[in-house]
Amino acid sequence: MSGDPGADGPGPGYAVVVPTLVRDTLADCLAALAAANGPAPDEIVLVDDRPGPDAGPDALEHPLTVLGDLRERTVVLRSGGRGPAAARNTGIRAVASPWTVFLDDDVQVGPHWCEQLIQDLAEAAPDTAAVQGVIAVPLPGERRPTDWERGTAGLARARWIAADMAYRTGVLEEFGGFDERFTRAFREDADLALRVLDAGWRIRRGRRTTRHPVRPAARWASLGQQRGNADDALMRRLHGPDWWAKAVAPRGRIRRHAAITGAGAAALALAAAGRRRAAGVAGLGWAAGTAEYAWARIAPGPRTRDEVTTMLVTSALIPPAATWHRLSGLWRHRGAPAWRELAATSPAEAVRPARPANAVQGPSPGLSPS
Template sequence: MSGASGTSGYAVVVPTLGRPSLDACLAALAAAEGPPPARVVLVDDRPLDDCHPLPVQVPPRLADRVETVPSLAGGPAVARNTGWRAVKEPWVVFLDDDTVPGPYWARELTADLAAAGPGTAAVQGVIDVPLPPDRRPTDWERGTAGLARAAWITADLACRREALESVGGFDERFPRAFREDADLALRLMDAGWQLRHGRRHTTHPVRPAPGPWASLRAQRGNQDDALMTRLHGRDWWTRARAPRGRLPRHAAVTAAGAGAIVALACGGRRVAAASVLGWALGTGEFAWKRIAPGPRTVEEIRAMVLTSLAIPPAACAHWLLGWARHRTARPWTAPQARPRAEGDAEAGAGADADAVGREAA
């Protein structure tokens, strides 16, 4: 199938922990104008000891199309693999359970898939993240807003089943909702497939921040960055169009702090003073970079200062842990690239450039 003619061309897979947002996601999916999915698979990723039925209200329009499969707390990559392997449709659309498909989503999806050439592995949706209109966004809200700028994100990603099969689906060594999408994109492009940006819109509301230390817990993602480097080399940031992050600066700040402690213990007061100054300047710059664009409330400033003190060493520790944990991971080797069909449009790099142009317009 090249395109999405008919109403049975795609299935929807929604990994979920049973959050209340799942009801809103399914309600919007059911209400979207256009051909409905042939099947909706809810992948229940709650732990095995949670035996309660999945708390969800299925809209009548989808009642005969929804099924639930267990994933046993395997994480997003495992859940998505469980979902797409449970369906037979030629296209699989991954949606997060806290997204809200737009009112014309199904119609726009059909157009996106119909425009996909035979060499297209995936079509990315447009992610909209609404921010507070009456104040500056918090650090947490700005982090969520970054999803709208991500090159490839599984919040709304339509994948050709054949392409998923060709690379083995998602790499289940990624335990978090982080980098598993970039890894899949790189593997698909290495295998000769193309990735495209579509025109359907999906809203990703900002969930309440899970406490003031959320940004510190997010540093666990540095373990996944270490795995990405093992698999795809040190230039993967550029090829995946991912932001490089502040790890080099975090390493410098952490080294300055550690150097101050060592120098002081050895009696080198001047070296210790210089190291403390470097640590203070680096930490202060990091904290202000996070405080300045925010609402600057007392609570926000306090959280930014405290987490800015803790994040640099935590980021470095997680990077080293990931490097050690994945020390046996071998570089990704693509299978033999699929032959380019005569009607294929430009390759992945060209499609990326086209997408960038549309985003900047």
């Protein structure tokens, strides 16, 4: 990578913002950025989103070392463990460059990423608010992918994901950045994109490519993912019942999950009331729905003993978990007004909660802001 911003040729200035929980993948992410050919970023803002007691500086020593000369233009901020949306907003407030590029800490930019990014930004029309990178998810070639691997592979087809997304910094400031009510890495990027598109801006796909390896996950990780159903409830409140179509997002199985959960609950209630025949009918409905869901997840996978066992157990647990999170999300966000109603007043203040006084702390020792 060139040592100075724009040294390899004229181009738009840009900053790179990386929110992180300081996972093992961070060093590879920063090493790939440092090795990429092309004009270097004006600044790198690394936002440590670990909760206070866990945010010791020692864990950052190795990842920062791999940056080489770029370490001099890197600043480390802390966002207090409030989620990736809040972490990115913390980074935005520190950026002075005309473009802000978001990278997740588990991706690896390609070898020519910097020069391709400059080309993407230079080709952006005046009404283009953002340019999305191309995400590539490497999958095993010797076997069928697991359920978790197939889920990660879906990122390659997703619209507007912040794993590699460049926004005009002025647009981010105009719209108040990311909505911090999205506390997980889910839907916060689609929400921002829909708000920007609703206002008449465009978002295009660029040419630069970034790898998103499939990271290891706990056996029951799919259960934890069901918390995203609460975020879907917030999306419905903000963008209307047709937000799925606007965001070109898969609708998912929430209706089937609710039906399966209802059948199971009815079977238990009827059995407790002594209505065995009716309970049996409801139980058959629950079993049929669960079996269909399990097979839909097992059939395209490797069908190993561990994978089949995991799919059978989680397929029984996911429908009630998904239904619970959807209902809790509907209740929690029942008073959230639609985005267009808020946009009529002040879009920037409408979605960004007030920043806590200690949300951003200064650069870590040994680092200097660009």
